[in-house]
Amino acid sequence: MTLPDKLWLLTNAKSGSNSEAALEELQSHCGTAGLSIERTIRFPDEDIPTAAELDLAGIGCLAIFTGDGTLNAAITSLYGWSGAVLVLPGGTMNLLSIRMHGESEVGTIIARYKRGAMRRWRPLVARCEAGDALAGLLIGPGTAWGSVREAMRDGDVAETTAKASEAMTETTEGPQVHCLEPPLGRPEGYPLIEMTPSHRGMQIDAFHADTPVELAKQGWALLRRSFREGPHDLLGLVDRVVLEDCGGQPLGVLIDGEPAQLGSRAAFELVPCGVDLLASQHGY
Secondary structure (H helix, E strand, O other), X not given: OOOOOEEEEEEEOOOOOOOHHHHHHHHHHXXXXXXXXXXXXXXXXXXXXXXXXXXXXXXXXXXXXXXXXXXXXXXXXXXXXOOEEEXXXXXXXXXXXXXXXXOOOHHHHHHHHHHOOXXXXXXXXXXXXXXXXXXXXXXXXXXXXXXXXXHHHOOOHHHHHHXXXXXXXXXXXXXXXXXXXXXXXXXXXXXXXXXXXEOOEXXXXXXXOOOHHHHHHHHHHHXXXXXXXXXXXXXXXXXXXXXXXXXXXXXXXXXXXXXXXXXXXXXXXXXXXXXXXXXXXXXX
């Protein structure tokens, strides 16, 4: 397919791969491919562009070189736009980029874009009242480890220690979360449930920490966002699921890594993404 040679680029200096050197490398790849970056938007110092702004500038493709959280904010804000989004691996985990392009690096993705070796695709996403997850959702008291990771990123040793203590208490003593409809896994629940959207359904993985050793493994996996390295059970694939906090407390969630909160009982379902993304391999 023929794709525009003129792009706008959205970056975020706080994302894992957004160093000046990485941006220069990206610009070099675009130059080599004959692509023109007409404008670079540096979020959060500058606002995410709107569909109207992109249309007024005659831009049909927005390239986003950020982590999954900023990607989520930008893509969901463009629902209904007639253009397409090019996801680039600009964060730490790059889960959405992997979904679109596999483990490919920026240079390879740009070369594919120039050749037109991509298709417009509206992948299925996981929706709840707090928003849509394009890469994945985490639900339960174990999401408290997300605040530990942020403190580590900021280099605050005292805050990291305090947050780690709070997260360990929350994970071991907080009310667990269980799958109410359909009933999946342990009735007494789990400290953390992950949902990963795909064309096959939402994969439900339940993580547990029943012993001190498992707790240590799970905490470390969560800090590294390598969730499936921790002890867990695969509960299945569903199109819709209702989760419930066993203690009637609000559900803590991480939507593509960003924190939010839901009521004590919440529904999650698969829906199509509201804007076209460009995929260069068979997506999951």
